[in-house]
Amino acid sequence: MAFFKRIGYILILLYSFFNVYGQGKHTLSGYVRDAATGEELIGATITMDSLQTGTSTNQYGYYALVLPEGRYSVTYRYIGYSPVVIDIVLSGDIQKNIILKQSSETLEEVVVSGEASDRNIRSAEMGVEKITTKQLQAVPVIFGEQDILKSIQLLPGISAVGEGNSGFYVRGGDASQNLILLDEAPVYNASHLLGFFSVFNNDAIKDVKIMKGSMPAQYGGRLSSVLDIKMKEGNNQKLTTSGGIGLISSRFQVEGPLLKQKGSFMVTGRRTYADLFLKFFSDTNLNSNVLYFYDLNAKANYRFSDKDRLFLSGYLGRDIFKFRKTFGFDWGNRTLSMRWNHIFNSRLFLNSSLIYSNYDYKFNLMFEDAEFTMRSAITDFNWKEDFQYYFSAGNTLKFGTKLNYHRFLPGEVSSSGDFPVNDTKLENKYALESALYISHEMKLFYFMSANYGLRFSAFTQMGPGSVYSFDSFGNVIDTLRFDHMENIKTYYNLDPRVTLTFQLSDQSSVKTAYMRTHQYLHLLSNTTSATPIDLWVPSSRVIRPQTSDQVSIGYFRNFRQNQYEASMEIYYRKLYHQIDYKNGADIFLNDLVETQLVFGSGQAYGMELFFRKNYGKWHGWLSYTLARSLRRFPDINNGNPYPARQDRIHDISVVSIWEIGRKWSLSAVWVYYTGDAVTFPSGKYLIENQYVNYYTERNGSRMPDYHRMDLGITYHSDRKKKWQSGWNFSIYNVYGRKNAYSITFESDKDNPQKTEAVKLYLFSVIPSITYNFKF
Amino acid sequence: MRNHLYVLILLLLFSSCEEVVDISLKNVQSAVVVEATVTNLPGGQTVKISTTTDYYNPSLPLMKQGAEVSVLDDLGNSWLFNEISKGVYTNGNLTGKEGRKYTLEVKVDGKDITGESEMQTVTPIDSIRSEYFPGTRFADPGYFVIIMFTDPPGEDPDYYRIRMFNGQKPNPVIQLVDDRLTNGNQMEFFLYGGSYQPGDTAIVELQSIDYGTYIYFYTLSNVLASDQQGATSTPANPNTNLSDDALGYFGAIAISRDTLVIRDHD
Structure with a gap:
């Protein structure tokens, strides 16, 4: 505990330091909010016309600018909103909460007059993409379900795990190396129905940010990226109801003010009903099956004073699958975040969080006289303190601590009745992940800004538990017992993060970034697609923390008053202590799962081109990624490097949206990527008169290239009416490309001597329709 | 279990389709395949030796004739196997005994393939x-x-x-x-x-x-079972107990x- 005492001293020291620093200057601070809903706006920009400087609101909509005494004309801007200009005389600290109105004009007019969309050029962040849910509404989607995880796959450097899959790869890393946060709570399995849908109901989401190039020091725990998703606060002006009815699911949302507009709430639900159609089948094998999922998001906040605000948000989602009356399988996430924003003084902002997150799955076998159940889970308890201190305009310090307690339930089997299985429980595992970070964003000279930081993290696997040592064949040779809270193994790491921005002109800049990241939790999964039976394991005496080093450099250029933006980024990554499986590895209910693993390294490099038209009657973007991702494991492929599965050499996305009047929009998406690196046979032989494929090279072949086009039409009724409604029609895979989901090498059914390659494809053309309403 | 479940859910959800496709594959040098068993039943000892072929080759794999095949036990006994048909070898005098450890030795194409297996107790x-x-x-x-x-x-x-x-x-x-x-x-x-x-x-x-x-x-x-490339794990050759890059197994x-x-x- 002495460790935490010391942290306390440091914080107090820092705090007193900030109180004396910067006398003679004053602070302009406050919140920026939406006029209609009262929602805080994240990333709204605040600029002074007289100074070449400004700031933007943080993730709680708060901003602070420290300026010398004087008169200022201050402009507040946000995408899609009319800007507000105020004149102030700064002779003391001023608090100014600003309300921005959503523009009733078309996107074109708004942006020309309003948006300071040169953030991509100026900001000291690199490889960061921000999406608002509004921007996505026009993009066509499969089954008419808007899905944030599928939309980000259209950005450079981020690629889809597979057909219709919500999993994603970032810069050559695997899908488990992305940290997915929902209101700061980690989400361990972000997909429903084997990855075809993500757990994020678009209606509940306010803001999405993905960081792939420069992860600020406040984030850690995953190697490749952070996907930071913020839920809506709820309308604090009036009670609003909205929803949607689609082919595969329906959604409903209620939001409104709480306690005289001092707070607000939001509740959103979604349920799929694909299984209801199964009832129409007369086949009893089909119509007695159950298959659905639901999501429930709820959030409330309350403002105690101008300086204190409390947020409570939660998510509950579950997939439920029942096969006849004999087999049940369900899985899902639960998260709960409680956060308290406190403003010490206008310069020092604190967010304290208590976070709970859980993922579990359960199998059930039911017979007339017996039952069998298997369960596995991971649970997190998280405490965080995040400070922001505003020195002066463009000069901000962020620092904080994090303590995360992980509890792993790797597997538990119980049976009742006449089932011949002994009750078995794999030992729970426990770990403590803690971190201290500091990062500083500053303008160095008029043409240069820097964001640098340091993250110190510690990870301890602790008792109670047994630790096995084993020989090279995986046989246990010794067992050590550890008591409650006893240290089994601790790792310490220091992650430096730096981003430098060199402004070449008003319209162009060069940025470079370096980041080191560590990952202490590892996902073991036999399959590449998201499956419910994912198993997370902590770093231990055998499994070392995964490590990644990444350098990147990019050129950013805007044209025509930021109407067009273009960028090119190049990156190189080294990956250490990567994990793969021994051949025939059994990770299911295995106490000695660590004996099934092999360790190696990897490298990934690539170039990302991005061109976007930000506004206009026609807008959209083009992204192209040229990349490689290789792995080298002493125990795989005779120790020779081989392409990782996610080694997508070419990856292209084109998104195009046309606004036709104020009610209609037309959209089109085209994607193309090189087929995954896979292992195909190089021959065959006979065992017990069955053909067995002969493999000689890991991932030495390629799946066929993937491409498809989607089209969408959106109609929205008059936005000024009380009852608003709209239709969305979309066609997935317009030209019916039969993209391979898998390729099987098997004997012909009639002539076993003839072996052939058989392609399985899931989707041909899929039209869908969704009706949305709001009142 | 996992894969069955996977396919089942896919079937319920989507009307997925299959078609035969033309995928070009690498051709490599053929490898030796040994299928060898020693059992506790008389006449149950056979060693089959063959080779791999190119994947799209429609003819049956080549059987390996003229190999030198013998089995030894941990008491120092040894049995030489005779070729009774193309690539199939046996010895009528050998019957496996519980608890004995057997070693297979095969000499073919300049390769020296060995494997070990221990006869377990019979479970009725x-x-x-x-x-x-x-x-x-x-x-x-x-x-x-x-x-x-x-x-x-x-x-x-x-x-x-x-x-x-x-x-x-x-x-x-x-x-x-x-x-x-x-x-x-x-x-x-x-x-x-x-x-x-x-x-x-x-x-x-x-x-x-x-x-x-x-x-x-x-x-x-x-x-x-899971040769589906794209959806499931990376396939690899089965874990053999034979040496010298041979495919197959030796089981007591x-x-x-x-x-x-x-x-x-x-």
């Missing part, structure tokens, strides 16, 4: 019986066989393969059992992979095998056998 079959199954869209109606046996208590893990024959015809399904969750229990297993009609003779073998043989068949069944197998003539229950 308690009973076999048949049950009528009305069939589903995935399986035809017919009689299915159920085996019952008792796993011996004791710390050491036990591994089994259950084989089933319809008369002389072997069932291709590889059914494996380990006692990790069921140590010392009496167990019942439904034998999948085909139904019987009244009058058929079902022969069931409970094969006690060592870990090396078990893991070979376990990894072999993974390769056979302790067999107990039972026979059942299927009768109409009604």
